[in-house]
Amino acid sequence: xxxxxLFCGSAEQQQAWETMTREERGIQYEQVGRWFAEYSSKLxxxxxxxxxxxxxxxxxxxxxxxxxxxxxFIEGNEIIGxxxxxxxxxxxxxxxxxxxxxxxxxxxRPVMEMNQ
Amino acid sequence: MRILGDFDVAEEIVQDALLVAxxxxxxxxxxxxxxxxxxxxxxxxxxxxxxxxxxxxxxLALLEQPISHESDDRLRLMFTCCHPALSRAAQVALTLRAxxxxxxxxxxxxxxxxxxxxxQRIVRARRKIVAANIPYRMPPDxxxxxxxxxxxxxxxxxxxxxxxxxxGTTSTRRDLAEDAAWLAALVVRFLPxxxxxxxLLALMRxxxxxxxARFTSDGELVLLPDQDRSLWNRTMIAEAVTFxxxxxxQRRPGPYQVEAxxxxxxxxxxxxxxxxxxxxxILYDLLLQMTPSPVVRLNRAVALRQVAxxxxxxxxxxxxxxxxxxxxxxxxxxxxFLLELGERELARASALRALGLTQNRAEQSLLxxxxxxx
Numbered sequence: 001x002x003x004x005x006l007f008c009g010s011a012e013q014q015q016a017w018e019t020m021t022r023e024e025r026g027i028q029y030e031q032v033g034r035w036f037a038e039y040s041s042k043l044x045x046x047x048x049x050x051x052x053x054x055x056x057x058x059x060x061x062x063x064x065x066x067x068x069x070x071x072x073f074i075e076g077n078e079i080i081g082x083x084x085x086x087x088x089x090x091x092x093x094x095x096x097x098x099x100x101x102x103x104x105x106x107x108x109r110p111v112m113e114m115n116q
Numbered sequence: 117m118r119i120l121g122d123f124d125v126a127e128e129i130v131q132d133a134l135l136v137a138x139x140x141x142x143x144x145x146x147x148x149x150x151x152x153x154x155x156x157x158x159x160x161x162x163x164x165x166x167x168x169x170x171x172x173x174x175x176l177a178l179l180e181q182p183i184s185h186e187s188d189d190r191l192r193l194m195f196t197c198c199h200p201a202l203s204r205a206a207q208v209a210l211t212l213r214a215x216x217x218x219x220x221x222x223x224x225x226x227x228x229x230x231x232x233x234x235x236q237r238i239v240r241a242r243r244k245i246v247a248a249n250i251p252y253r254m255p256p257d258x259x260x261x262x263x264x265x266x267x268x269x270x271x272x273x274x275x276x277x278x279x280x281x282x283x284g285t286t287s288t289r290r291d292l293a294e295d296a297a298w299l300a301a302l303v304v305r306f307l308p309x310x311x312x313x314x315x316l317l318a319l320m321r322x323x324x325x326x327x328x329a330r331f332t333s334d335g336e337l338v339l340l341p342d343q344d345r346s347l348w349n350r351t352m353i354a355e356a357v358t359f360x361x362x363x364x365x366q367r368r369p370g371p372y373q374v375e376a377x378x379x380x381x382x383x384x385x386x387x388x389x390x391x392x393x394x395x396x397x398i399l400y401d402l403l404l405q406m407t408p409s410p411v412v413r414l415n416r417a418v419a420l421r422q423v424a425x426x427x428x429x430x431x432x433x434x435x436x437x438x439x440x441x442x443x444x445x446x447x448x449x450x451x452x453f454l455l456e457l458g459e460r461e462l463a464r465a466s467a468l469r470a471l472g473l474t475q476n477r478a479e480q481s482l483l484x485x486x487x488x489x490x
Contacts, residue, residue, distance in 0.1 A: 065349050110249060
């Protein structure tokens with residue numbers, strides 16, 4: 001069963017991350033790195049994302065015309081900071097992994113399988 | 117069901133079997149082992165369904181295997197319905213539907229929700245179980261306590277809804293409460309090494325033992341201080357107390373055990389005045405440590421009234437105003453304390469506030485009577 005973990009956080013957490021010293025970031029990266037190493041056999045592709053202010057969103061108007069907008073689709077305080085694919089037996093196994101994630105909130109989304 | 121592994125289909129099959137059972141038992145008589153029979157029917161139906169549905173053809177072979185312990189399957193179903201990935205409302209609705217065989221209409225009636233809302237809740241929950249692959253099995257040992265907490269919370273909510281009811285035309289709906297107690301007994305039977313289910317079962321049975329004294333013959337609610345204690349079921353109370361002792365012997369106290377112990381103090385007291393209030397206050401302190409909650413503090417204040425006096429109890433209640441201002445019992449208890457202090461007008465104002473906040477007919481009637489008498 002394939003899931004995507006969306007690593008979420010708040011605008012405050014994002015700001016804290018951006019103002020961290022090199023050492024502080026190093027500690028955080030080490031913790032996250034350990035998590036990825038521990039579950040490497042279950043992880044698919046994934047990435048940390050650049051901050052939301054680097055995002056560009058394309059929306060379509062009523063007439064189907066695209067408009068380019070500065071900023072992320074999700075407005076407000078919630079931010080998606082990264083994602084990874086996860087291949088596990090079931091939601092319980094995914095939950096066990098997510099509960100050990102060292103860097104904040106995790107949203108677990110099952111992936112739509114093409115034969116469904 | 118475990119072997120079918122697809123909750124969506126399996127649940128429907130159990131429902132079908134339940135319906136067949138309900139139709140046939142009055143005619144054919146109840147079989148010696150009703151549970152096993154039920155599962156045989158369910159399995160036969162599952163085979164029919166699988167034959168019809170090519171999507172499940174591959175699972176045919178699995179279904180031919182012998183069925184494991186029937187009640188074990190029910191417990192597993194309960195844990196799946198009460199999975200923490202589902203909202204509490206969905207957990208309750210699914211449990212009632214899949215484990216107790218309630219119809220959507222019955223669930224809607226019990227929880228004062230619209231049938232459409234309940235149906236949608238159930239459909240969504242079942243879809244999530246399938247789409248997110250919530251496993252249909254008992255949780256592993258290291259997750260059992262946490263997952264059990266969800267199951268017990270759902271059962272307690274079911275029980276309270278049946279026993280107290282937050283509204284509706286009938287003041288008590290015995291079925292829901294008794295179903296909840298029955299499921300709690302099932303959990304106890306299969307998890308004898310965990311004390312909290314025993315605590316919850318004891319708590320439910322202690323309440324049910326006193327159900328006959330809660331209403332007058334014309335349907336008026338009678339509160340604990342005024343109940344005719346000769347109407348209480350002493351055998352049931354004694355049995356519940358042995359449950360508490362069995363749980364306590366495991367030396368892992370928990371909130372349900374403590375709550376049961378508090379209710380046992382009341383159940384064993386010869387009268388309201390001769391109740392062991394000291395003990396009850398201590399138990400409430402313990403409960404507050406385990407689950408800090410303004411409602412627990414409010415209930416503790418009633419015991420405190422007897423131990424520390426009226427002023428101390430009222431001061432404690434007043435502190436809860438910011439959190440409990442919309443809770444009718446906060447105002448009802450405050451009204452009683454104020455009346456005792458001779459503050460008749462303030463007491464009446466509080467009772468009026470409580471009246472406006474409850475949907476329960478019996479409680480409304482009791483509060484109206486008070487307002488007339490005070």
